[in-house]
Amino acid sequence: MNATLTAPVRRSPLAHRSAVSAPDDLLHLSERAFDAKIVLRGLPEVLAPAVGKVTGLAMPEATRSTANETHRLLWQSPDEFLLLGPVDGELELMAALTAELDGQHVQIVNVTDYHTTLVLSGPKARETLMTLSTLDLHPRGFALDQVAGTTFGHALGWLVQTRDDEAEGGPSFEILVRWSHADYLFCELTHGARAFGMPEARPVSGEKMEI
Amino acid sequence: MSQPYRVPGRGLINRDRSVSFTFDGREIAGYEGDTIASALLANGEIMVGRSFKYHRPRGIVGAGSDDPAAMVQIGSDPASTDPNVMVTTREIHAGLEARSQNCWPSLKYDVGVLNDVFMRFFPAGFYYKTFMGSDRFRWLNWMTFEPFIRRAAGLGKAPTRPDPDSYESVNRHCDVLVIGAGPAGLAAAANAARSGARVILVEEGDRLGGSLNATDPDGTTIGGKAPADWIVAQTAKLAEHPEVTVLTRTTAFGYYAMNFVGLIERVKDHLPEHRRDRRQPRQRVWRVRAKQVVLATGAIERPLVFNENDRPGIMLAGAVRTFLHRHGVLAGKRVLIFTNNDSAWQTAFDIRAAGGEVAGIVDLRRELSETMALRALKAGIAVHPRTAIVGTHGRHRIDSAFVSSLDDDGNVRGSRSRIECDLIAVSGGWNPNVALFAQSRGKLKWDAELASFRPGLSWQQERSAGACNGTMELQEVLAEGSKAGLEAARAADFTVRAVKQPEVETDAVQSLNLVPVWQVPSGLPREKTKAFVDLQDDVKASDLQLATEEGYDSVEHTKRYTTQGMGTDQGKISNVNAFGIMAEARGITVPEVGTTTFRQPYRPVTIGALGGQHVGPHFMPRRGTPMHAWHLEQKAIFEPVGDWLRARAYPKPGESFHDAVQREAKAARTTAGMLDATTLGKIDIRGKDARTFLNRVYTNAWLKLAPGRCRYGLMLGEDGMVSDDGVTACIADDHFHMTTTTGGAASVLQKLEDYLQTEWPDLDVWLTTVTEQWAVAAVCGPKAEEIVASVVDGIDLDPEEFPFMTWQDGTAGGIPVRVFRVSFTGETSYEINIPATYGRWLWEELIAAGKPHGLTPYGTEAMHLLRAEKGFIIVGQETDGTVTPGDLRMDWAVAKKKGDFIGKRSLSRSDTARDDRKQLVGLLTIDGDHVPMEGAQIIGTAEEPAPPVPMLGHVTSAYFSPNLGRSIAMAMVRRGGQRMGETVWIARLGDKPVPAKIVHYDFLGDAVGESA
Amino acid sequence: MKRYSALELIRQGLGGHRGWDRVWRKPEPKPSYDAVIIGGGGHGLATAYYLAKLHGMTNIAVVEKGWIGGGNSGRNTTIIRSNYLFDESAAIYNHALNLWKGLGQELNFNIMMSHRGVLNLAHDEGEMRQLKRRVEANRLNGVDSEWLDAKEVKNFCPSINISGDIRYPVLGGTLQRSGGVNRHDGVVWGYARAADALGVDILQQTEVTGILTEAGEVTGIETTRGTIRTPKVASVTAGHTSVMANMLDIRLPVESHPLQALVSEPIKPILNCVVMSNAVHVYCSQSDKGELVIGAGIDAQLSYTQRGNLDIIEHQMASLMELFPIFSRLRMMRQWGGIVDVCPDASPIISKTPVKGFYVNGGWGTGGWKATPGSGHVFADLIAKDEPNRIAAPFAIDRFTTGALVAEHGAAAVAH
Amino acid sequence: MFVIDCPNCGPRDQSEFTYAGEAHIARPTETENMTDAEWAEFVFMRTNTKGLFAERWWHATGCRKFFNMLRNTATDEIHAVYRIGETPPKVTANLPATPAGEASIGSGNDAVKIMTRDEEAAS
């Protein structure tokens, strides 16, 4: 290895932001970076044995996710799934899955750095999301482990509910959002939640565009 | 502060809290719960503004959003002033400043009133008949007159500074949306709520209850409760259900397709400045997707159209009642009633009960109900049956009315007598408020008894209940509301059982017995009659008649010719009258005339609120790469590329943009340069048919590309025109990494998915976008190898070992990287792809490693320059959707022998195959210091002839090349490929065309670096 | 036809406005005409007017399924300009612009042609390049057009926000001073009145339900008011262009989309010109009555419902806020939709068809209002002579076969 | 805004979808042997139906699958969604009685704002 280099620094899209909360635990918003994220394309029956073996997870039904302590598998389409795994674990995961699925009609793509994860939790999480999303986000319309790829304002993302409404602290949602939309979405969420006392974050700007 | 028109003991205002505000600078006293209108009326002020066209005095006519013309300007701050605010809906608070508008110098003395004087010369549509200039006086045309007309038109004044307030929109789904919280809506909501359904109840007013708030509290009980108590009880019941949302001060403004309803909530305007919660938006748009809708929007009273009916002091009879019961204001000291139906009699009775004076009831009907007449007699009210008001008097407020009796044919008979009064309460009947029903595309039907339109056939999942459905008796209104609530809940898949309805006891007049009279006779010739239909836009009955006579007789033509119903109120109280008058003028029935189209919004909606939170910094994501913050720190100049922001150049302190670009471009060829190339689209392609697939989507051949190698490809649309380009690398036999242009990333992926899923589903190929998985630093130049070597391990970077158009995997600091030996500059170049989260680290390592070698970061402008020196195209710059590979003289990139590919067949169409098309060439201006303007046109002569000038083509790119020490340009030129060495001229505004020589566009030639 | 003038207004005013002539007759359909124009929009009526006036064809009818001007002619934001890129387009749009200039006087009907100037804004390098290319092409084509930098834009139109820290700052723009707006209804009525005076029958509430042919030649039309014989049928039906062509099994490269517009409440003059922007999708002007007239985008899907959706309007308003934050507190008063017929190359079709005697004028999409007089003028010529003139020829349907498209996306991309 | 029932994801707001044009226009295979006019048919010509219309949509933010949809373009009523490659199901739609006319209800255009006498009699 080149001796002159400094140790590699992994910087998340929202490294310049810190977690924010609204008073009275109404809402918490933070980034969880560096989860391993792997796209699996292929028919569920083809993927299932490998996924089971490597992660212990069953294939999710349409618009749902399955999860255990270490992994979560999101349905994205009939032949597309997004596997979330331990932080910094993507290379092992890639290797294990590739080995298991060798020669099959599948695609395994490391997208760990493509997305980051925004975690939005608390009793006002649903209402906050409703400022940006057209999904039916009432508990009757969107429940634990449910998954949807949708728009949040002008950002795209995958939404999954990871903690039940009844749990302490209220429901928790995760949004997988691409790098370049992360700051926008973070700020939009704080903006949408300002009525609950959320400190507002303003999108990074200041690019000089005139000559 | 005496408030001489306030009635003791009445009204739902808070008498413990006085509130004062100013109107035209004068202090006006009112109470919490007053609107500007009710407070003005309490103080005896009824005139608030001037009409649109004739600048005639306008007063308060309605008591809610139906009022046609009583509008003011709020505030004087240039940023937050609000024009055209209806005094009848704006609640007062301390610090409120209202001003009359559309008048100068003052409300009472307005010079615009001259228009009024000449009114007879300004009938409907007069402007179409003049101001077009004549043969002799051409200048007497519209351009001369328009500025005057414009200044006279318009109502209030727009702010001149940006809005300090914020807005937001939110989304909601519900099972039952109930619009309107009068008795019908409350009953509907309560019943739907019991089912457990998600219910939203919206009410435009500041409190629930609708018309119940405008009823004499002593005259009616519901289930034994006074109306106010019943409302409280209903509200409490609703509050028991957690799934019920009640919104007041919220108007349903638009009923769109698939039960999507837009609501606008006025969150803070009614509060004084210090009580406005900064965290709340000024207004909020609720975007509601409802499974079922209950429309309970009530009925809107319509006035009578009679001579001189537009003076301040002429008010809807229902509005008089509303002001009395809701606000404790009796708007006149001596009130004359004028009607063609029973409902207005209630106003007379209520005024008497409140101790006011009634000057009489002038009723157009001959047959009057005996019970009513008896009640009037008891109350000591003079009744004038079969009588009409034929004129009024009073400048800024009426002081008397002239009445005449009518003969059997309805014509004025006998002489006019004068009745003194300071208020005329009129009623011409009630129009079910069908606006939202019609917006939802339901079909109306004509109701002869109401002489109005009511809901007929529904189209969407909605139902109407109460007065908006033409049902006027309170008991029935409640029953209908309850039923609608139950049905809606059931239709949304909830079960709920009916419960017993409360009994209504009332002495209120509930009968109508309406005899329609569309225009009240005045006994005067038409041209002498000033009978207004639309009080805002000054449309008179005679205008409608004239329009009809002239041939503008379809309802839509009449509307447009006269501007009937085209004001801010959209004809809420006036349209049905207008249709009636049109029907009479045409000798047909009202339903045969039809209606104009009810369009969104039901009531004007703040533009800022529609934009919601997606404005200013939230307008669009500012997409940046992992190195973006670094570029910002360097104070780079940026450019928007789609929704990305890319660094365009990095000027040093004191350095001009141009110099920076020259320096950067020079460094890239003499030492080393580095570009943030992250934004290129990247697609991971996998499957055994991946090659076949690439072979069909690109113009060139892909079957033989070996793993480890890269190839440039052009992509066409089926129309044969170049749509995207990029380099694709073969990772393994069944695995490719495609790059696309920055702007094309999303559309290319869609297109590829489209072909795979719909045209070639038999192909075994998967696609996944990896654009943002990778950060890309492209290092090029003579020192590139050395620099990259000090950062990247595991790859022999020697160009001999790692040749052009190949790729290899390595590591940097132990992190896996993939390095592509591709080049967009012609220099030896390494595009290092690293997982995005390490992008910034890698970039900084490269900067540090490159420092001793003169590594210079360069932006997109230098990139453009460098690639132009080498003659590489940019899709979107050299191309514009009309350019084929042949036009680019890139036939080398089109495989002649392989099978079909997207767009192939189009290339052989007769026009596309012509040999005199415009083709891409290089241009060298004879004067090498002159850099032509990009976009400049190319002509074939040294002098510019008079237009139209034949154009040979245009300059697509032009730069001063620091490496060649002269200007270079690329251009599309007709038959360019066959004109090498010829001279053409680049046309210039106001100057002699500049000569230039046509050359091949690889300016550096093979002498420099690498080429594809 | 009684001429309109200020004097006549005064005379009539004194006489109680009893003596005005009907603007147009309400004739019964004749059994046959020398030619029938389908579609009583601006283009159809202009076609009829020029056929009668310049080609002596007065035994003709305009057949309109609803009320004249009820289609896109009654729904558009009335932006007039001719600063198109290609020679073919510049020729026809500039031809139209020249006709607009004297049209009010020619028709003796005030169409309120207001040459207030049209600004097209640029927000990035690509747009600057494109717009400058257009300015230059315009100049050489004799179309008035000039480039303004951001400050000059602000000077010309003080209400625009040219601040550098908005998402897409204004970098400059083009100005066509002779461009502007006019009164859409006035144009329709003016043409109708003038055509009627020349003998043209305007048949409203008459829908064409079929086109009759014999041996590949047009012989007449079926309408909801009976059969009419005629050797020449010209469809000028905008949103319904395909529907007409489909009657003769002719498929066209056209899709019909909803396009919306809206007006604000009227206010005193605040915007002195027409402003159009591509990157921040906005086009806006202020009418003589005082409303801001604002165009929105098209809905992606095809539809004949003459309505659009709210999200388009919301996005439109957010965009408007970027360029005109001072309009935020104004209110939208009315929104509506039209059905625009969009061609793949954003240029119109003015053409003969495989069926002899059947002519098509359509595909004007989001921007045909500005062409109304020019389009009618050259289309009349085509119908009368059965051959397109120099201006019309490039817009024949066969360009989709040969590939000779007139791709005006750059110049037409903002719906207008 | 429509609610579109994605065959994979269920009902979602239209904002998640991209319109992808007329359905069932198969890309020709033997393009070499086609005339320019035949090729133009495929590339450019569209039926642009007023009435029942088969069209394609792409669930851009969701499953990224293309699918077909039957919609009455005279009223915007959605009648069916079905997968690529399937033939359109049979449905009954409220279609205009004349080619350029309006559906009896739901078009929102001029002709259909008020109930006809027949409709009144029937209801």
Ligand SMILES: Cc1cc2nc3c(=O)[nH]c(=O)nc-3n(C[C@H](O)[C@H](O)[C@H](O)COP(=O)(O)OP(=O)(O)OC[C@H]3O[C@@H](n4cnc5c(N)ncnc54)[C@H](O)[C@@H]3O)c2cc1C
């Ligand atoms: C919201 C909006 C904004 C626009 N803004 C601009 C702008 O700013 N500038 C600009 O240049 N252009 C603009 N346009 C485009 C412009 O309006 C049109 O291109 C132009 O008006 C078309 O005119 P027309 O006469 O061809 O069509 P139309 O006015 O639509 O006339 C066609 C007529 O044909 C009738 N018809 C249809 N079928 C039949 C039948 N079977 N039988 C009888 N009659 C039939 C219709 O009822 C209609 O009246 C805009 C369009 C819209 C919708």
Ligand SMILES: NC(=O)c1ccc[n+]([C@@H]2O[C@H](COP(=O)([O-])OP(=O)(O)OC[C@H]3O[C@@H](n4cnc5c(N)ncnc54)[C@H](O)[C@@H]3O)[C@@H](O)[C@H]2O)c1
């Ligand atoms: N005597 C008569 O002839 C006559 C005439 C009309 C009404 N009425 C009486 O009126 C009552 C009818 O009750 P109802 O409940 O049907 O009507 P209502 O007038 O009591 O209530 C309608 C409510 O809907 C609200 N509303 C209207 N449009 C709205 C919108 N777009 N968004 C939000 N809110 C909106 C109004 O503000 C109002 O509060 C009965 O008591 C009836 O006796 C009598």
Ligand SMILES: Cc1cc2nc3c(=O)[nH]c(=O)nc-3n(C[C@H](O)[C@H](O)[C@H](O)COP(=O)(O)O)c2cc1C
């Ligand atoms: C340039 C222009 C200006 C308009 N101004 C107004 C206006 O001031 N008031 C109004 O109510 N409608 C106005 N409209 C809209 C029309 O009322 C109407 O909505 C439009 O012609 C479409 O017809 P429809 O809504 O009847 O379908 C205007 C329309 C146009 C094209």
Ligand SMILES: [Zn+2]
């Ligand atoms: Zn889906």
